Amino acid sequence: MPERAVPLDAIVFDLLFTLVHPGAYPGGTGRTGWLARTLGVDAADVATRWDAFEPALEAGRAGAAADGLAPELAWVRAVAADLGSPVTDADLSRIDADWDLTRREALLAPPPSTTETLVALRQRGLHLGVLSNTHALELRAWDRCPLAPLFDAVAFSHEIGVCKPDPAAYARILDRLGVSAASAAYVGDGGSNELDGARAAGFGLVVLAEEAPARLAPHDLPRLRAQADTSVGSLPDLVPLLDP
The missing domain is CATH 1.10.150 (DNA polymerase; domain 1)
Structure with a gap:
């Protein structure tokens, strides 16, 4: 992991396939x-x-x-x-x-390990945000998600009018958190070129969350790892990684 010029004040997470993991629709497809x-x-x-x-x-x-x-x-x-x-x-x-x-199923029953990780990070004094490319019907269950109260700010693309990897999307969540990019980490599964976008936006640390791509597209892991500063096999691995 590269040395950071400034301490981290915040972590911005992707939502779907990073914090929660939706399954298949009836019939086993998307x-x-x-x-x-x-x-x-x-x-x-x-x-x-x-x-x-x-x-x-x-x-x-x-x-x-x-x-x-x-x-x-x-x-x-x-x-x-x-x-x-x-x-x-x-x-x-x-x-x-x-x-x-x-x-809905994923948001209403997030993995216990995700909740535990977010609680541990908050206890370390880190501000937490969510930046997600999504749309209104897709996230109707967000307000009932047990994870929602653990975040200080959220920015959903359909609501802010811009998608990752556009620099304006990252700027919006950083503004809502009140932190600089250099003092924030970005964590995501790598979809939508979000990791390259986070690097271009100047995040102090860019982390690949490998769980979803390792399961769904293992052939893509080398490319995604190259876009990140470091990677974690599961979200709990973030806690020791981000300790001073």
Whole structure:
């Protein structure tokens, strides 16, 4: 681990697949696979359309439909119609209810080790923040998450209008924490080039949380490790790492 020029005052965490670990949707796939089965359309078509839509959604640029339907559900309705499988209001209500299924399950029952790690870091006087690329329906359970009270500040991309690795995203959470980048550590699983972004933003320490990539994409670990100053196999390993 590199020597830091200044002591750490804060740690900024990624949320999904770093602090909590969502599982699969019914059928053992991700959200787009579940949607495709629900709509009776081709999964590859849905995935391609989702990849094109998600950046605007996460950056808060996708507005609600004229009838007030949430942007996520308005997108589902449009995609279903375009693919020849229109949905009813009842269909949309069912999709709405389970849109955040895996995120909700993960947020409402976080790993005990995550809670213990955050408590230990707070006891060391560190301020804690969350910076996450996400959207409104995905995080409906955040306010009920046992982890939420442990953070001093959060910045969700759809709410701040910018996504990692844009420097403005990191600046927003640092401003909310009231700390400089040099006096903060960034911890994440490496998605969305967040580690490179944190380095460019000047974080005093950039840490790869290896648990998710080691399980889901082990071939990607060398690349992700190269983007970080150091890595941890599990979150509890952060505590001794950050001790003076």
